[in-house]
Structure formats: structure tokens, C-alpha cells
Amino acid sequence: MRRLLQKTLLGLALSAAALCGAYAQVIDLSASKVVDLSHPYDANTIYWPTEPTGFELKQEHKGVTKGGFFYYSNAFCSPEHGGTHIDAPMHFAENRWTNSEIPLDRLIRPAVIIDISRSAAKNPDYALTPADIAAWEEANGRIPDGAIVLLRTGWSARWPDRKAYLGDDTPGAVDHLHFPSFGVEAATTLIAERHVSLIGVDTASVDVGASKEFLVHRVIGAANVPGLENLTNLDQLPATGTIVMAMPMKIAQGSGAPARVIAFAPR
């Protein structure tokens, strides 16, 4: 009964959330494994090299109070863009959604995982191409309209080694970054022809490290599509059959925010 209720409630919730109506998918918690796609926030969290600060956790109290009971609390400080986080469309496109304006239903959707880790292992500047998407669809079927598309490069295995992950660990320097990600033509195809609701990658940017013009950021931002960066554990997800929930911290009017991203994958 409990299982049935869980199935029904989540099924209803997702059907309601799927405004585009192209799909309805039930999450059966008893048949799913929940995979954490977020890195922890700590002193090792990787930020863009131009960020002057990183994640800071300041202990406020830890111990027995005068009242005789235990009490623990910290204060934290963090730039919006670092660790596992969301880029709001307005990050690179004026007058598009800020962080708190992104509709929740865009962040809870069936997801597909495109694996370019073999190409990326040979070429750290590798950018996803329309041909990669065509090959993926040849093997797995058409990407459902409105889905979340996550790109697996294998780079999360390098976390939190800044030099290995970004290609260069010189503070403030962005001229020698090398890591794989989406290519602009592929991103355009995903937006214009598959109407994706969200894209994400297990590297530091939805543009490749060598990018100077951030065209993918600009193309997805203009289309009001958010991006997820610094994901992990994508190797634990099948190409299809997963539902992803990306829940950014609700920073009002933010350009992005730290995000807890989880996936319900078939067990």
C-alpha cells in the first residue's frame, strides 16, 4: 500500500510537472537507486580561477552551552559559481530568468546521459558534436522533447585536483584551461530540435575550457535554458530511464547557485 501510494503520488507530481505533456514518468522508489550527482562543499571545492574567494565555513559554536545542552552551528560564504551549481539563464543573457525565477518543472525531468569520455580521454578539448548526438540517438532512440541532457566526460574522477580538472591551477589565469564539454552546434541542436529543459556536465563549464567566447553559455541563456556544472557520479547512470531533480539554493535574483542534484535511476 505504501509503495503504491509513493508511486501514485510521485507519478501525479511528475505528470503535473511535465507541462509540455510529451511524457509522463513514474518514480518507483522501491525499484530505483538514488544517485547523488553533487560534490560536497568544503575547502577543496573548485571555483572558476577568477573567483577571489572559495567556500568558507566558519564555526560559530560547537559544544555544551551554559544551559547544559549541546549546540552546533556555522556560517558559510561562497561565490555562486563553484562546486556543483546551476547557471541561471541570466548568467550570460540579459533579461532572462535569474536563479529564483527558473520554474521548478524545468529542473525535474527525465534525463539522458551522453557519454563522450572516450573521446575526451584522447582530447581534453573535446566538444560534443551534432554527430555525437546522432550516434547516441541511433543507439538509444530519440532524446525525448523537454528532457534534461547530462554530458559525461569522465572529468569528475579528477576532482578536486585543480590542475588535472581545469588544465591549469594558476590563480586568476584562464588562458590555459583545458577540459571537455558541449560544443555550440550540439547545444543549439539540443535546444532548437529537442527543446531540452536543462543541460549539465561533469566539468567546470558548459563551454569547453579553451573557450574564450562562452558561446554555449550564451546560446542556452538566450533560450532560457539553465546549465549544471561540476556534476559527479554520471558513470552510475544508464543512458536513459533516469529522472533528475536539480535543486539550487533559492538565492533570490541570483545568477546561479550551489545545487543538490540527484538522480532516480533504475536499480
Ligand SMILES: [Zn+2]
Ligand atoms: Zn556557473
